[in-house]
Amino acid sequence: MEAGEKTQYDLSPDKAKIAQKFAHAGTRKTPTAYKFTPRQRKPNATKGGIIAELADFLEKNSQFSIVDLAITNKERQIAFSIGGDSFELTLVQKRKPKK
Template sequence: MTSKEKKKEESIARIMKGLECSRKEAEAIWTEDDRIDHMKDSEVTADLTKEQKEVAKKMRGTGTRKAPTVYDFKTRERKSNPTKAGIIAELANFLSEKSEYAVEDLEITNKERMVAFRIGEERFEVTLTQKRKPKK
């Protein structure tokens, strides 16, 4: 028994069990399914003329095509936040000029977010976070 015949027998057994029908009915169902799967003429389309088959084929088409997806990989321009930039600048100014600690290597690593510096052997970063307005 070839693998195709084995698959056919398994399918027929599954149809008989699932539909609770006789072997003859299951074989008829399998034959019709096989015709449809392999695009062969079925009993319904066998008596149609060539023109009628062309019309039937045309009517089966949905007429829609999925347009290809176009991705936009442009990075969004961030809005500047002058308030945060000013606070970071003031923090950097305070740390460099008015701090009681010996601040070294002061650097604004992100003009609206972060200041990095060193005191002795230790490294520090100050990160500014602006919270959103609460939802009502």
């Protein structure tokens, strides 16, 4: 048998046309439009309280003459100057160890 010849399993011309129509009936998908929103962090009241207390202590009770005290990050960092030198105090909370 030669390539391209009709066989008993070939569809009739009208059925072949219908089959071709169904073969190309797929709908095109529209690309997914992702909406990337930054993750909202939960406030850490403990760290915020510690930073506030440390800033209050440095401002009122410290034996050093502290100038330009500022909380640069309310749950993490305090910046201040003593005698022309600049300092930053950073609070880091460690994760609980995995079991």
